[in-house]
Amino acid sequence: MKKTIIAAACLLFVVLSVAGCSTKSDANLDNFTVGMNDYLAKKGDLCLAKYSWPIDVTPQENAAGGRNALQMPVLEKVGLLRSTMTEVAQKDAETGARTGVMLTVKRYELNAAGKKYYVTKEMRSPTSDGSILVHQGDFCAAKLTLDKVVGWELSKSDKGAQEALVTYTYKIDAAPWTRDAEVQKVFPMVARIVTGAGTMQLQESFHKTDKGWVAANL
Template sequence: MNKFSISLLSVLTASTLAACSNKTDLNQDNISAGLTTYLAKRGDLCLAKNVWPIDVTQKDVDTGGRNAIQMPILEKLGLAQSSVATVTATEEGVSAEIKVRRYTLTENGKKYYLNKEMRSVRSDGDIKLQQGDLCAAKLSLDKVIGWEEAKTNDSSKMVAVSYTYKVDAAPWTADADIQKVFPMVDRVVRGAGSMVLKESFKLTGEGWVAVDL
């Protein structure tokens, strides 16, 4: 009789606590739910290769430009293919036709191109919106490490959340040359389960929502 009473009391207590909790509470479950939603929408790890075809000039090669270094590696892995094209370039007010190495996505490369709105943060803090990108991995939530309340200029509530993540990476991210020319991608992929990321969340009527959404 006593065991039954204790078990029943435990069930009733748990039910009462669940009923009292709501999606605006600052707790592990609600923050985890917010992060899961955020990563489902913004958890794509991409290469900043938004607009195709991508042309590489001799000047890019001579100065060690990003595309001049990275595009041949994508071609080596069968994600891109190149040909020679002629374009009109203007420098110091003078126009001239020049030869470029033009890269396009292969059928295999198209499998990793996500045609959706992508956001990136500029060095000045502004948000840059672009349509589509070539992506290397998808992040999902591993666990919430903790959070700190952030100061705001009004009565709104914000927290800075620290978390670790899981990663579903494309097989070509294991290539040594890719890791060399895309070091940040390599760092994030290798950091699955251990690297701590941060994201800001604000309290809304629908619960805790990532500021970046």
């Protein structure tokens, strides 16, 4: 009986000793869960890249079936925008200088309902030349939170720093209008992410620091 008690006590000591050696920088489920929760708390907004309002749709955009020409009328139809016809000075496509020609455009503005979905905080978007544009807000459709960390792959950067690609599933708090069929048609990625909650796997890159694993996009 004494041997059994001693053996159990020794096993408990070993378990506690191993647990006590764990650090925030270890590559394990708990640490990546902390990192993912921190990332999604700061960057988990699902937004539409509609940074600045009002948004004007020109006759040329309408004729070409441009993104705003297709999306703005749908957002107005679900009660988030109001539109008016107005005249603006045409600008040169390359220089941005005014040409002296006036254009009649359809101007879309956020109404009271739409303003509830405009999130005011720093947003970043990549450009075609690899640079990053910083915006002070965006029109957002949902907020993602962590469901669970599925797995991770470790690697090293060119400078030898340890990195990880974390795969996870998510929960979502989506605006009611994201369920509208026409909204889903003109915003297919939003539809895919909203309907994929709990099953769709996303990935985020992390780098190791002395304070733990930090998402590369923070």
